[in-house]
Amino acid sequence: MSEPIIRDVCVFCGSRTGVDPSHVAGAERVGALLAEAGMRLVYGAGDVGIMGAVARAARAAGGEIFGVVPEHLLGCETAARSRAGLVVTQTMHERKKVMFMNADAIVALPGGPGTLDELFEVLTWRQLGLHAKPVVLGNFGGYWTPLLALIDGCIAGGFADATFRDYLTVCDTPEAVIDALRS
Numbered sequence: 785m786s787e788p789i790i791r792d793v794c795v796f797c798g799s800r801t802g803v804d805p806s807h808v809a810g811a812e813r814v815g816a817l818l819a820e821a822g823m824r825l826v827y828g829a830g831d832v833g834i835m836g837a838v839a840r841a842a843r844a845a846g847g848e849i850f851g852v853v854p855e856h857l858l859g860c861e862t863a864a865r866s867r868a869g870l871v872v873t874q875t876m877h878e879r880k881k882v883m884f885m886n887a888d889a890i891v892a893l894p895g896g897p898g899t900l901d902e903l904f905e906v907l908t909w910r911q912l913g914l915h916a917k918p919v920v921l922g923n924f925g926g927y928w929t930p931l932l933a934l935i936d937g938c939i940a941g942g943f944a945d946a947t948f949r950d951y952l953t954v955c956d957t958p959e960a961v962i963d964a965l966r967s
Contacts, residue, residue: 790918790965792850793818794826794887796902798895799833807894808834810924812841813958814893819847821962826887828879829853829870834893852882880905889918889965894927910951911944920953920964928954 795818801808815838818825825842828835829851842849850869854876873879880902884890892903909915921928932954938944955961 790823790888792824792826792887793889793891793965794883795835795838795891795893796883796895796899797827797834797838797893798899799828799830799835800896801833801837802894804894804925804927806925807927808837810922810958811838811893814838814891814922814961815841815843815847816845817958817962818842819845821966823965824848824850826850826852826883828883830857834895838893850886852879852886854879884909884915884917887917889920891920891922891961891965892928893922894924900931907948907951911948918953918965919951920955920961922958922961923954923956924958926956 795814797811798807811834815825819842825839825847827839827849830836830853831839839849839851850871852871852873854873858872871882873882884906890906892899903919906915906917906919910917910919923929923932935944935949935952939946939948953964955964
């Protein structure tokens with residue numbers, strides 16, 4: 785197998801599992817597929833929620849993982865240390881920066897306010913020309929469809945350029961996420 789162009793993938797996602805089992809199943813499949821594709825998972829280092837599901841699946845498939853956790857969450861989220869590089873940061877902002885700087889692409893899976901914060905920060909940086917990394921949205925079970933409508937509304941209302949929508953590659957399946965990273 786040839787070396788992938790995208791080697792390190794930052795995955796932003798929930799520290800909870802949510803109510804739709806397809807979100808956890810999608811995260812597990814993404815983790816396994818990242819490992820199979822030879823891509824390293826860069827993530828928030830927790831073993832909880834969707835974040836834990838994607839990491840466990842990547843590890844189980846023999847993948848490499850790199851976790852980043854702020855010190856104040858070490859007691860709340862069990863930091864995954866098995867077969868993982870682990871960086872402990874002082875703040876949440878530093879965590880996002882370290883994750884971003886150690887990735888060639890970003891994937892956002894279902895999550896809550898923290899995931900939205902992470903996603904919009906990298907999208908804003910992209911809009912400002914600070915990076916050109918691919919940003920892929922795992923829209924499993926249509927989870928992000930309301931967010932996409934909101935973005936389209938911001939564009940229609942004149943608060944963002946139409947090109948803003950082009951910064952996101954929307955994928956409805958884990959396989960499509962990996963295909964987007966490969967292309």
